[in-house]
Amino acid sequence: MKFTKTxxxxxxxxxxxxxxxxxxxxxxxxxxxxxxxQTQIKQxxxxxxxxxxxxxxxxxxANADENDVLKxxxxxxxxSRARNLHYSAKYIANxxxxxxxxxxxxxxxxxxxxxxxxxxxxxxxxxxxxxVVDGNVYRVLSRYFGISTPxxxxxxxxxxxxxxxxxxxxxxxxxxxxxIMEFGAIQCKPANPDCNTCPLNNSCFALAKQxxxxxxxxxxxxxITKKHFNFLVFLSSDQKTILQQRLGKGIWQNLYQFPLIETxxxxxxxxxxxxxxxxTLVNGASYTITLYNSIDIIxxxxxxxxYTKFWIIETNKLPETGISVSQISTYPVPILIxxxxxxxxx
Numbered sequence: 001m002k003f004t005k006t007x008x009x010x011x012x013x014x015x016x017x018x019x020x021x022x023x024x025x026x027x028x029x030x031x032x033x034x035x036x037x038q039t040q041i042k043q044x045x046x047x048x049x050x051x052x053x054x055x056x057x058x059x060x061x062a063n064a065d066e067n068d069v070l071k072x073x074x075x076x077x078x079x080s081r082a083r084n085l086h087y088s089a090k091y092i093a094n095x096x097x098x099x100x101x102x103x104x105x106x107x108x109x110x111x112x113x114x115x116x117x118x119x120x121x122x123x124x125x126x127x128x129x130x131x132v133v134d135g136n137v138y139r140v141l142s143r144y145f146g147i148s149t150p151x152x153x154x155x156x157x158x159x160x161x162x163x164x165x166x167x168x169x170x171x172x173x174x175x176x177x178x179x180i181m182e183f184g185a186i187q188c189k190p191a192n193p194d195c196n197t198c199p200l201n202n203s204c205f206a207l208a209k210q211x212x213x214x215x216x217x218x219x220x221x222x223x224i225t226k227k228h229f230n231f232l233v234f235l236s237s238d239q240k241t242i243l244q245q246r247l248g249k250g251i252w253q254n255l256y257q258f259p260l261i262e263t264x265x266x267x268x269x270x271x272x273x274x275x276x277x278x279x280t281l282v283n284g285a286s287y288t289i290t291l292y293n294s295i296d297i298i299x300x301x302x303x304x305x306x307y308t309k310f311w312i313i314e315t316n317k318l319p320e321t322g323i324s325v326s327q328i329s330t331y332p333v334p335i336l337i338x339x340x341x342x343x344x345x346x
Contacts (some may be wrong), residue, residue, distance in 0.1 A: 136181045148215065
């Protein structure tokens with residue numbers, strides 16, 4: 001088919017030089033795909049290189065301490081990816097004796113691996129005819145073929161997967177899958193695509209109908225919730241502070257943070273000090289309290305916006321066992337906390 005051949009030819013001359021494209025090693029391909037979920041290449045590339053350097057084999061990753069994995073992941077967000085990566089590495093190293101799954105169906109057994117990632121690894125490493133469908137692919141197919149079915153609907157997911165599967169070539173499937181993703185990333189971009197130099201511009205539905213900016217169609221996101229976080233940054237006279245690990249499910253699982261009080265709205269120091277949770281945390285210790293940031297720091301996640309205050313609490317004695325401020329940088333923390341630590345310069 002012209003569409004498939006044109007993309008493959010375009011890819012051979014226009015693709016970016018990236019380290020994971022120089023190998024068929026499934027460990028490296030898997031690593032790159034997990035890192036690049038919800039992450040742009042320019043942001044993910046340094047993390048990929050750091051992981052390859054620190055954990056050159058799946059056994060190295062499997063034997064690592066989870067805190068070390070989370071620390072290396074710090075700043076990428078969606079930390080469940082790192083935890084799933086570590087969990088699956090241990091499964092491959094211990095249960096599969098280091099032999100990476102070789103088929104789409106087997107790859108789906110890895111925690112954190114879904115249809116897209118399994119298809120990418122299976123096709124790139126083993127030339128299995130499994131079509132990839134990510135945001136770039138949705139956009140290219142929707143625009144070129146004029147498909148207005150919402151890409152995040154049950155019908156749309158099935159429709160685009162079926163179409164993508166039908167377009168696969170008989171050979172070099174991995175190259176084609178990478179070609180259509182790369183094409184969407186640097187040619188058929190979300191905004192301001194370069195239609196004048198596009199090799200498919202004489203047969204593109206969206207260009208002919210002037211619907212480039214209308215496709216693909218996506219259903220509205222769920223409502224974003226607003227939360228108010230108050231972090232208590234304890235500082236003792238002997239240069240110690242308190243970090244607590246977030247346990248249980250939810251955002252930032254297993255990462256560390258300063259003691260947190262969540263409130264319904266932005267509050268003053270007086271209101272904070274009258275809070276029952278605050279009184280319990282302080283536990284009768286004498287202290288002085290100052291607000292680090294007069295304007296809430298807004299940290300945006302996919303489903304919630306966090307309006308954040310950092311309260312500096314200086315005291316002679318911490319209400320619980322603390323850590324030296326010189327060790328604070330060794331703990332894996334959310335990027336929101338990490339940015340504060342860097343700015344405060346303990």
